[in-house]
C-alpha cells in the first residue's frame with residue numbers, strides 16, 4: 208500500500224537568535240488535510256517555529272518542505288494569520304479591500320472576489336464593518352478581519368498563530384467551528400499554534416507538545432475523537448477529558464523540567 212506523501216515535511220529544524228537556541232532538532236510531517244496543532248508554554252518557540260515553517264524566517268539548520276519543495280518564502284498556497292493583528296492589515300484600506308487584496312493579487316475574477324469577500328466577512332461576523340478602516344475596529348475585530356482575509360483566499364494550507372487570543376469566548380468558539388467547517392469544505396490543511404490545551408484537543412487531528420527553549424517536540428498526541436466536533440458534545444466525552452489530561456501532563460512535566468515547580472498557567 209502506498210502512503211500519501213506529507214504536504215509539509217520538517218526535518219531537524221533548528222533556529223538560533225545569536226547565541227540563544229530557540230528551536231532544536233524539530234522533525235515532523237503534516238498530512239494533506241490534517242489539522243495539526245503545536246501547543247506549549249509561553250516563550251517555548253511556537254511563533255519561531257511557525258515563522259520558519261512559512262518561510263518568514265530562515266532556519267539556522269534543517270529544512271522545511273512543502274509538497275517536496277524547499278520553503279524559502281511564503282508559498283502562494285499558504286495563508287498565514289499572525290498573532291500580531293495590529294500589523295496584519297493595511298491601515299489605509301477598508302476592511303473589505305484588505306480581505307480582497309490577496310484574491311486580486313492572484314487574478315481572481317472581480318465578481319468572485321466580491322462574493323468570497325462578502326462571505327468571509329459574514330462568516331467572521333464583520334458584514335457591517337466592511338467599509339470601515341482597521342483603525343476604527345477593536346483589536347478582536349481586526350483579528351477577525353485578518354482571519355476573513357485568510358479564509359477568503361481558500362488556501363491549501365492555513366497557518367494560524369494564536370488566532371483567537373484577542374476575541375471573547377463565544378466568538379472564539381464560533382471561529383473555531385468556522386475553521387473546522389472550512390477545513391471540511393475546502394480540504395485545507397491547518398497548522399495551528401495555541402497555548403490553550405482545550406482548544407488544541409477540540410480542533411486537532413494531532414497535537415504536538417513543545418518544550419521550553421531550546422524548543423523540541425516532546426510528544427505528538429493523536430486526537431482520536433469523532434471527526435465531527437461539537438463545542439458541547441465533544442467536550443463532554445470522557446475521551447476528550449483523557450486527551451486533555453494527557454496533553455496537560457506532558458506540558459506540565461516539561462515546564463517542571465525547566466522551571467522547577469509547575470507554572471500556574473498549566474495547573475489543571
Ligand SMILES: Nc1ncnc2c1ncn2[C@@H]1O[C@H](COP(=O)(O)OP(=O)(O)OP(=O)(O)O)[C@@H](O)[C@H]1O
Nearest residue numbers: 224227229248249250251252253254255256402420
Ligand atoms: N527576534 C528575536 N531575537 C531574539 N530572541 C528572540 C526573538 N524572537 C523570539 N526570541 C526568543 O525565542 C524564544 C521563543 O520565542 P517565540 O516567540 O517563538 O515563543 P512562543 O512560544 O511563540 O511564545 P508566546 O506563546 O509567548 O507567543 C523566546 O525566549 C524569545 O525571547
